[in-house]
Amino acid sequence: MKFRHVGKYREEVLDKKQEHQPKTFAVRLLQNLEHLLGVVKQKMPKILTQYMEYLSTRYKALWSGEYLSLKPADVSSLTTGLDHLSDYPQLARNYINYHFQLLQLPKETFWEIEKVEITQRTYLRSALVPRYTNLEVLTAVTNRTNAIELFKHHVIEYVKWRIADEEERFQTLEELRQDILSMETENTGSVGVVGEVEAGKLITRKDSCHWDVALHDLDDRELKYYVCCFGDFTNVRLLNKRFKLTMEHTIARGDPYCDCVYHDMRIAEDVEHPSREFFDSIWPLADKED
Numbered sequence: 001m002k003f004r005h006v007g008k009y010r011e012e013v014l015d016k017k018q019e020h021q022p023k024t025f026a027v028r029l030l031q032n033l034e035h036l037l038g039v040v041k042q043k044m045p046k047i048l049t050q051y052m053e054y055l056s057t058r059y060k061a062l063w064s065g066e067y068l069s070l071k072p073a074d075v076s077s078l079t080t081g082l083d084h085l086s087d088y089p090q091l092a093r094n095y096i097n098y099h100f101q102l103l104q105l106p107k108e109t110f111w112e113i114e115k116v117e118i119t120q121r122t123y124l125r126s127a128l129v130p131r132y133t134n135l136e137v138l139t140a141v142t143n144r145t146n147a148i149e150l151f152k153h154h155v156i157e158y159v160k161w162r163i164a165d166e167e168e169r170f171q172t173l174e175e176l177r178q179d180i181l182s183m184e185t186e187n188t189g190s191v192g193v194v195g196e197v198e199a200g201k202l203i204t205r206k207d208s209c210h211w212d213v214a215l216h217d218l219d220d221r222e223l224k225y226y227v228c229c230f231g232d233f234t235n236v237r238l239l240n241k242r243f244k245l246t247m248e249h250t251i252a253r254g255d256p257y258c259d260c261v262y263h264d265m266r267i268a269e270d271v272e273h274p275s276r277e278f279f280d281s282i283w284p285l286a287d288k289e290d
């Protein structure tokens with residue numbers, strides 16, 4: 001199989017600015033937390049109250065200034081329809097104050113109506129650091145194995161809910177391959193190698209991860225993996241519901257690359273994943289020619 005090198009690493013991509021509406025962003029993050037609380041209640045109801053109290057205390061300790069009270073804002077406007085957070089508004093308040101702090105939101109911003117420009121780095125940190133914290137605190141309330149299993153269940157079900165009405169992006173693996181190859185011309189700052197579609201499989205290797213760079217200060221690699229990578233196994237349904245992703249190594253977990261294989265289950269006879277040695281050997285095989 002021939003492989004083609006794609007992309008050019010550019011960390012400055014993380015400094016590229018994009019526009020966001022703070023309230024919309026905050027509600028989406030609260031929906032994610034609400035779903036996690038629902039999973040905890042369903043699977044381990046005895047720890048729910050303690051978990052919410054621990055979370056609220058942790059977020060209160062992390063933020064250095066009040067955002068919500070500076071404007072005529074009511075936290076209930078952010079928690080409409082969210083049962084657990086409506087019942088525990090202090091947790092929602094502390095969570096969003098910390099999120100706005102990570103967002104580097106100017107204190108004078110009318111966050112309910114204004115749009116703000118933030119860098120990609122800031123966007124990633126403001127969304128992912130709280131999720132990492134949610135999992136980290138969960139490991140303090142129950143044992144690590146239970147915490148990770150709860151979080152995994154949350155990620156799978158939450159992603160399914162988020163993408164339920166989304167249209168599939170590709171009909172074939174070849175369409176996906178061409179999209180990955182477009183990294184060469186789109187200046188995404190990502191680097192990797194991509195193979196050819198054979199027997200219903202597309203083998204790729206990602207050699208850079210902006211998410212990992214943005215979260216460089218988070219020390220627990222295993223928790224970072226579940227926050228950054230685990231959702232990919234369900235998100236692959238956005239590409240095509242008949243696609244399946246296998247991945248055994250990821251940069252977020254401390255590996256030198258992410259080894260991704262996309263299987264079209266209409267064609268592939270198995271979901272066997274190539275060995276570590278195979279992925280290690282791709283560089284000398286990489287071929288920039290079609």
